[in-house]
Every structure is written in structure tokens, then in C-alpha cells.
Amino acid sequence: MTATHKTASPVAPFLHATPSDTAAAYFIDTHCHLDAAEFNAERDAEYARAVAAGVAIQIIPAVSRDSFATVAAACERYPGCLPAWGLHPMLLDVHHPEHLAELRAQIEKKRPIAVGEIGLDLFVSHLDYATQEYFYVEQLKLAQEYDLPVLLHCRKANDKILKHLRKIKVRGGIAHAFNGSPQQANEFIKLGFKLGFGGAFTWPRANNLRRLAVDLPLEAIVLETDSPDIPPVWIGHGRNAPGELPRIAQVLAELRQMELADIRDATTRNALAVLGLTHD
Ligand SMILES: [Zn+2]
Numbered sequence: 001m002t003a004t005h006k007t008a009s010p011v012a013p014f015l016h017a018t019p020s021d022t023a024a025a026y027f028i029d030t031h032c033h034l035d036a037a038e039f040n041a042e043r044d045a046e047y048a049r050a051v052a053a054g055v056a057i058q059i060i061p062a063v064s065r066d067s068f069a070t071v072a073a074a075c076e077r078y079p080g081c082l083p084a085w086g087l088h089p090m091l092l093d094v095h096h097p098e099h100l101a102e103l104r105a106q107i108e109k110k111r112p113i114a115v116g117e118i119g120l121d122l123f124v125s126h127l128d129y130a131t132q133e134y135f136y137v138e139q140l141k142l143a144q145e146y147d148l149p150v151l152l153h154c155r156k157a158n159d160k161i162l163k164h165l166r167k168i169k170v171r172g173g174i175a176h177a178f179n180g181s182p183q184q185a186n187e188f189i190k191l192g193f194k195l196g197f198g199g200a201f202t203w204p205r206a207n208n209l210r211r212l213a214v215d216l217p218l219e220a221i222v223l224e225t226d227s228p229d230i231p232p233v234w235i236g237h238g239r240n241a242p243g244e245l246p247r248i249a250q251v252l253a254e255l256r257q258m259e260l261a262d263i264r265d266a267t268t269r270n271a272l273a274v275l276g277l278t279h280d
């Protein structure tokens with residue numbers, strides 16, 4: 001197959017219903033596992049709380065073949081929740097090479113916002129690197145073929161992630177839960193990526209992340225919760241939720257000495273642009 005597969009933006013009708021064409025007066029949680037079992041008892045309530053807090057769009061990345069169904073169900077039930085399809089690098093126990101064909105079929109069945117969550121994890125030592133790399137590379141090729149951005153999990157693996165991105169050109173994406181050097185951040189930016197910031201930088205001792213959050217160009221930053229994971233400092237070790245996104249944005253606003261509304265509008269515009277959701 002040589003042609004790319006472009007279709008109209010799946011979110012366009014929703015965006016046209018938003019109040020203003022000029023200001024993006026809502027937040028986007030660019031990485032939220034609302035389909036996770038942790039939300040089974042309170043999914044409706046957490047979705048409603050997020051919407052009430054101004055989080056109008058949530059990107060819900062799949063993590064395995066089996067999660068295609070739970071992500072699809074969440075995205076059908078909740079307006080503004082948009083799916084990404086992918087096989088997560090930490091779940092090697094459940095992936096099989098045939099799942100790549102199922103991923104392709106899923107992309108054909110329902111065009112996602114991105115291919116994700118994919119990537120490499122060198123923090124968890126028992127994960128076989130060659131197997132991770134195989135799934136990561138094959139999924140990059142799918143993203144390239146379908147002209148989709150990618151949602152990257154890149155824990156302790158930024159240079160290896162970047163090496164493959166230079167070889168297999170995709171239309172950009174998001175380095176989710178970014179943590180790395182300013183040089184690595186710049187390499188992602190040069191390749192058309194935004195850097196995802198969430199609960200981790202709200203912890204006072206997260207010096208590297210807090211410095212990045214202040215020093216990086218605002219055009220490079222998108223917000224995320226990674227719910228139910230990566231809780232912000234005010235939740236401690238509890239369950240994170242998409243309704244926390246505005247408060248995470250507030251921390252960024254304080255660190256950068258900006259107004260919350262300006263952080264909201266800029267990060268929303270960045271997310272819309274990198275995910276190909278802009279109005280025209
Ligand atoms: Zn995730």
C-alpha cells in the first residue's frame with residue numbers, strides 16, 4: 001500500500017460547536033486512560049467533573065489489542081473523547097505480532113486521532129528491548145503509512161526513540177510525560193513534536209521538569225494527566241483524573257508567571273495543531 005489515507009477530522013463537528021472560533025476557551029487532556037478499570041465505578045462522574053472543569057477534549061490512547069474495545073466504548077459514550085490505537089511498550093506479555101495486523105484493521109475501522117500509546121521503556125528492566133523495538137518500529141511505519149501523529153511513551157529512552165523517528169518520518173506527535181534534557185526536547189521539537197506535561201512537574205522537588213516547564217517555548221508544550229496514573233502533588237499517591245487538568249495548568253501558569261487563560265489557550269492550540277484538529 002502506497003497511498004496515505006486522509007479523511008476529514010473526526011472531531012470537526014464537535015469543534016464547530018465550541019463557543020468561539022478565535023479563542024480556544026477549553027482544555028485538552030492529551031493523554032488520559034479514562035477506559036482504565038480504575039474508573040469502572042466512577043467513570044461517568046469523572047468525565048462529568050472534567051467537562052465541568054473545562055476539559056472539553058480528552059485523547060484516550062489504547063495500550064493493547066484488548067483495550068481497543070474499552071477505548072472505543074469510552075469514546076462512543078463521552079463526547080469529546082477521541083481514540084488513539086496502539087500497543088504499549090510495557091505490555092509485552094500480552095502483545096503478539098499478529099496484533100499489528102489487528103491494529104491496522106482497527107485504524108481502517110475507525111480512524112484514530114493518533115497511533116499510540118507506543119514507544120520504548122528502559123526504566124523497567126525486565127522488558128526485552130528487542131521486542132519493544134520491534135513493536136515500536138512497526139507501529140511507526142503504520143503511523144507513517146496512514147499519515148497519523150504518534151503518542152510516545154519514552155521513559156529513559158529519549159535518544160533511542162529519536163533515532164527511529166529520524167529514520168521513519170511521521171507527521172509529529174506528542175512525547176507524553178516528557179522528561180529529558182533541553183537538547184532532547186529540542187530534537188523532538190525539530191521533528192514536529194510537542195512535549196506532554198502533567199502531574200509530575202507539580203511536585204516541588206521535580207527540579208528538572210519544573211525547569212523545562214519554564215524554559216521550553218510555550219509553543220512546544222501540551223498538557224495531559226495520564227489518568228489514573230502520574231497524580232499531581234495534591235492527590236499524593238491516589239488516583240489521578242482528567243478533572244485535575246486545570247489545576248495542573250494553574251501550576252504551569254504560576255511557574256511561567258502567566259495568566260491561566262493564556263496557558264489554557266496556548267496549550268489547547270498546540271494540541272489541536274499537532275493532532276491535526278485545527279478548524280480548517
Ligand atoms: Zn499512558
